[in-house]
Amino acid sequence: MTQNGFHVAVVGATGAVGQQMLKTLEERNFPIAKLSLLASSRSAGKTAVYNGEEVIIQEALPEAFEGVDIALFSAGGSISKALAPEAVKRGAVVIDNTSAYRMDENVPLVVPEVNEEDIRNHNGIIANPNCSTIQMVVALKPLHEKYGLNKVIVSTYQAVSGAGAKAIEELKSQSQAILDGKEFTPEILPCASDEKHYQIAFNAVPQIDKFQENGYTFEEMKMINETKKIMHMPQLEVAATCVRLPVETGHSESVYVELGENVSSLEEIKDLMTSSEGITLQDDPQNQIYPMPAHCVGKNDVFVGRIRRDLDRNNAFHLWIVSDNLLKGAAWNSVQIAESLIKLELLN
Amino acid sequence: MTQNGFHVAVVGATGAVGQQMLKTLEERNFPIAKLSLLASSRSAGKTAVYNGEEVIIQEALPEAFEGVDIALFSAGGSISKALAPEAVKRGAVVIDNTSAYRMDENVPLVVPEVNEEDIRNHNGIIANPNCSTIQMVVALKPLHEKYGLNKVIVSTYQAVSGAGAKAIEELKSQSQAILDGKEFTPEILPCASDEKHYQIAFNAVPQIDKFQENGYTFEEMKMINETKKIMHMPQLEVAATCVRLPVETGHSESVYVELGENVSSLEEIKDLMTSSEGITLQDDPQNQIYPMPAHCVGKNDVFVGRIRRDLDRNNAFHLWIVSDNLLKGAAWNSVQIAESLIKLELLN
Numbered sequence: 001m002t003q004n005g006f007h008v009a010v011v012g013a014t015g016a017v018g019q020q021m022l023k024t025l026e027e028r029n030f031p032i033a034k035l036s037l038l039a040s041s042r043s044a045g046k047t048a049v050y051n052g053e054e055v056i057i058q059e060a061l062p063e064a065f066e067g068v069d070i071a072l073f074s075a076g077g078s079i080s081k082a083l084a085p086e087a088v089k090r091g092a093v094v095i096d097n098t099s100a101y102r103m104d105e106n107v108p109l110v111v112p113e114v115n116e117e118d119i120r121n122h123n124g125i126i127a128n129p130n131c132s133t134i135q136m137v138v139a140l141k142p143l144h145e146k147y148g149l150n151k152v153i154v155s156t157y158q159a160v161s162g163a164g165a166k167a168i169e170e171l172k173s174q175s176q177a178i179l180d181g182k183e184f185t186p187e188i189l190p191c192a193s194d195e196k197h198y199q200i201a202f203n204a205v206p207q208i209d210k211f212q213e214n215g216y217t218f219e220e221m222k223m224i225n226e227t228k229k230i231m232h233m234p235q236l237e238v239a240a241t242c243v244r245l246p247v248e249t250g251h252s253e254s255v256y257v258e259l260g261e262n263v264s265s266l267e268e269i270k271d272l273m274t275s276s277e278g279i280t281l282q283d284d285p286q287n288q289i290y291p292m293p294a295h296c297v298g299k300n301d302v303f304v305g306r307i308r309r310d311l312d313r314n315n316a317f318h319l320w321i322v323s324d325n326l327l328k329g330a331a332w333n334s335v336q337i338a339e340s341l342i343k344l345e346l347l348n
Numbered sequence: 349m350t351q352n353g354f355h356v357a358v359v360g361a362t363g364a365v366g367q368q369m370l371k372t373l374e375e376r377n378f379p380i381a382k383l384s385l386l387a388s389s390r391s392a393g394k395t396a397v398y399n400g401e402e403v404i405i406q407e408a409l410p411e412a413f414e415g416v417d418i419a420l421f422s423a424g425g426s427i428s429k430a431l432a433p434e435a436v437k438r439g440a441v442v443i444d445n446t447s448a449y450r451m452d453e454n455v456p457l458v459v460p461e462v463n464e465e466d467i468r469n470h471n472g473i474i475a476n477p478n479c480s481t482i483q484m485v486v487a488l489k490p491l492h493e494k495y496g497l498n499k500v501i502v503s504t505y506q507a508v509s510g511a512g513a514k515a516i517e518e519l520k521s522q523s524q525a526i527l528d529g530k531e532f533t534p535e536i537l538p539c540a541s542d543e544k545h546y547q548i549a550f551n552a553v554p555q556i557d558k559f560q561e562n563g564y565t566f567e568e569m570k571m572i573n574e575t576k577k578i579m580h581m582p583q584l585e586v587a588a589t590c591v592r593l594p595v596e597t598g599h600s601e602s603v604y605v606e607l608g609e610n611v612s613s614l615e616e617i618k619d620l621m622t623s624s625e626g627i628t629l630q631d632d633p634q635n636q637i638y639p640m641p642a643h644c645v646g647k648n649d650v651f652v653g654r655i656r657r658d659l660d661r662n663n664a665f666h667l668w669i670v671s672d673n674l675l676k677g678a679a680w681n682s683v684q685i686a687e688s689l690i691k692l693e694l695l696n
Binding site: 151153155157171172175176179190194195196198199202203204205206207211214215216217224237238239241243245246247248252254256266285286287288290291292293294305306307308309310311312313316318320 | 499501503505519520523524527538542543544546547550551552553554555559562563564565572585586587589591593594595596600602604614633634635636638639640641642653654655656657658659660661664666668
């Protein structure tokens with residue numbers, strides 16, 4: 001770093017997450033001496049705004065990483081596969097928001113509230129987990145630490161912005177077409193690269209990302225495998241069903257947990273959530289207070305509510321977890337990792 | 349009955365479910381000698397169409413049930429409480445689609461595919477279960493019969509039509525307001541009789557019906573208690589989280605089941621679903637075939653898909669269950685009960 005801060009590169013600056021990265025770096029007043037915005041050749045020459053100033057977007061070529069201290073990648077797995085090693089070779093630390101390196105055993109997969117210390121083991125690349133995984137483990141961590149954790153079953157209610165800017169546009173135009181009684185042709189969701197596309201407006205689609213051979217979607221397997229890795233719990237029982245909803249931003253999760261011991265009072269769990277980093281408790285059923293995607297947009301925290309004791313097992317509870325999938329699920333968690341790198345003095 | 353059929357009364361004929369009742373009676377060519385459409389004094393004098401003919405709606409007074417053989421109630425719990433006994437006193441068999449009598453131990457709670465024989469024990473009233481319960485037990489029944497059933501955890505994705513015609517209107521007008529960037533004031537959802545109202549368009553609201561003292565909503569407790577009653581399994585472990593979505597019609601459910609024994613092949617469960625009454629299997633992940641609310645509207649069946657083996661427990665599975673909440677969840681199940689009454693020769 002120079003006296004003024006770091007040379008930061010954002011790869012994929014024009015995407016839905018990239019835009020939130022710039023906003024978050026601004027808001028956090030991140031110590032940036034130089035900012036390089038990188039994208040595909042298609043976007044090179046365009047500009048993006050950072051702190052009120054226009055920055056010209058350069059093509060993301062290997063040489064563009066010369067002198068970069070921190071490179072935030074969010075431009076798809078294949079670009080990370082190709083360019084993250086180039087950035088590392090040139091001395092940058094890469095924080096990668098794609099699934100390319102998440103399960104690589106040489107790459108730490110980090111949610112700072114949960115496993116910040118894992119950053120110390122990085123070999124140039126640190127992976128940012130899947131959005132739906134991040135918000136869940138933030139809530140699971142304090143439960144595990146205090147009571148132990150045996151089993152997790154999650155059903156998700158995911159927003160379309162997780163599938164990018166085109167998916168948001170599709171939700172809007174399709175909603176309008178249905179309200180007008182007009183025809184429409186689904187083209188993006190549930191998964192742009194898959195063969196069939198289905199109506200998302202006024203519908204619920206139980207497919208996020210492609211299906212694997214075991215009948216689970218890749219999104220579901222990400223939640224299962226990433227949770228075990230982040231929490232250092234290979235034996236943890238985790239199951240996931242991931243569903244896309246006609247919501248623009250904000251993922252919700254209905255989560256069942258079996259803890260390692262019985263908990264005598266519900267208040268104890270609520271207090272634990274209130275005192276945990278990165279969590280806002282919104283849990284007052286009698287006053288209809290609970291988290292909802294429409295109320296979480298633009299906020300960094302993970303919102304937890306509807307905490308209930310299971311009616312059959314004394315060690316089991318139900319939670320409703322909501323967060324902005326573009327912030328804690330992506331941009332904010334990436335910038336948090338960058339801040340942790342500074343705090344842990346891991347940047348040269 | 350007369351030679352031509354039965355005298356049927358429909359109470360609440362102008363509501364979202366009442367309209368589907370008339371349609372379903374038509375489609376089933378139900379043996380009706382005389383049809384009485386009953387509603388509040390507010391709707392009396394209006395007309396509804398049955399088999400192409402206009403029928404004048406009468407006020408639902410006790411005397412209106414004179415001579416009625418079958419009375420289908422769907423006009424709210426307080427009306428059922430007040431008038432169902434009056435109908436029974438006059439010799440009618442009541443099929444009640446409200447929650448008024450469901451947990452009454454003198455009233456059978458019936459899903460014909462599951463517990464048709466319970467109808468024999470009726471004392472004038474037969475209760476139609478909650479919409480989200482019905483579609484779930486249709487899928488659970490064959491699993492329980494073949495393997496035994498220990499535990500069920502369900503997270504629902506429920507359509508607004510379950511909250512009536514005004515809720516549908518609110519979803520549409522609110523969606524339009526948001527697309528136009530205009531202001532709006534939520535007035536109906538999540539629960540018309542509760543204090544606060546929240547945005548439903550492009551949102552997910554974890555409240556259906558009012559909260560109970562234990563932190564569960566009444567809808568969640570309905571699913572838990574009704575499932576145990578219908579299946580005659582007071583010891584069954586059931587947990588539910590109920591969520592309202594911006595979907596007009598069609599409830600979806602993410603269901604985790606622990607069976608009484610291990611199952612050697614997934615195909616065996618798929619075959620079981622295919623051969624079970626009232627179920628259509630839609631489960632071919634490689635070809636992106638799975639149930640969705642947008643595709644179930646207007647169909648009587650319960651659609652089951654995304655059947656997966658739990659990755660941790662050999663006796664556990666995950667299912668995705670979708671059905672038209674106004675049909676199998678309400679009108680069709682009620683008419684089915686009426687058909688069962690005839691089949692079992694329980695009408696005088």
